[in-house]
Amino acid sequence: MLRDTALATSGLLVEKIGGPGVRPYQPAGVWEAGSHQGSDTKAYTQDHGEALYRRSLYTFWKRMATMPDMDALDVPVRDATCTRRQRTDTPLQALVLMNDPQWLEASRRLAERVIRQSPETGTRLNYLGEVLLARPWEAREKSVLENALTKFQSAYAQDKSGAEEVLKVGESSRDNGIRPDELASWMLVASAAMNLDAVVNK
Numbered sequence: 001m002l003r004d005t006a007l008a009t010s011g012l013l014v015e016k017i018g019g020p021g022v023r024p025y026q027p028a029g030v031w032e033a034g035s036h037q038g039s040d041t042k043a044y045t046q047d048h049g050e051a052l053y054r055r056s057l058y059t060f061w062k063r064m065a066t067m068p069d070m071d072a073l074d075v076p077v078r079d080a081t082c083t084r085r086q087r088t089d090t091p092l093q094a095l096v097l098m099n100d101p102q103w104l105e106a107s108r109r110l111a112e113r114v115i116r117q118s119p120e121t122g123t124r125l126n127y128l129g130e131v132l133l134a135r136p137w138e139a140r141e142k143s144v145l146e147n148a149l150t151k152f153q154s155a156y157a158q159d160k161s162g163a164e165e166v167l168k169v170g171e172s173s174r175d176n177g178i179r180p181d182e183l184a185s186w187m188l189v190a191s192a193a194m195n196l197d198a199v200v201n202k
Helices: 002-010 049-053 068-072 091-099 101-117 121-133 140-160 160-165 180-194
Strands: none
Touching: 002 101, 091 101, 091 180, 101 121, 101 180, 121 140, 121 160, 121 180, 140 160, 140 180, 160 180
16 A cells, blocks of 8 residues: 555556556565576566556565565565554665655656646645645644755755766656756655655554
8 A cells, every 4th residue: 555655646556457467666686585496487577667557456476575665564474364454663664665666766756746836845845745645744744844855955956966866766757847956856855755654654
């Protein structure tokens, strides 16, 4: 649900129903360690195009090598009954949500939506809150995001190549009409917002 929410808020989610399993972004070698020598799924071959943005329900599942991002986010095993999902909040989960290509790409696309909404920072932040939480930010939350935005803007104003580099994450095309430093700054703000406890555990 977290991955699907990230894709939906970014506008990347493909809502087509049915079809074969898909293989989204995963770390290199994700299947090799848990495969038998003669396995026909020894090597993980990532899909491209709309397959990267299908609902998580369609992710190809390998019992001997489950998806690392799903494991970090407490996905239940499929060979036992799960009557209620546990809720955890760990540093490893934050590491996944702020570094996984799928979430970074979703953050970039969400940032593009936010930037196109208005030229004003306050309006953009309000829109971000409505998209992610269906409510305005609390004063403390908004202050944290404003401070983060200021720091990112200051950093990327001095590091154009760094901004270009962070925007390369993911296969979807970016909006070239937005300055790289502005988009990179809002991308990281969107990423931080998507990782707030209020968003992850809402």
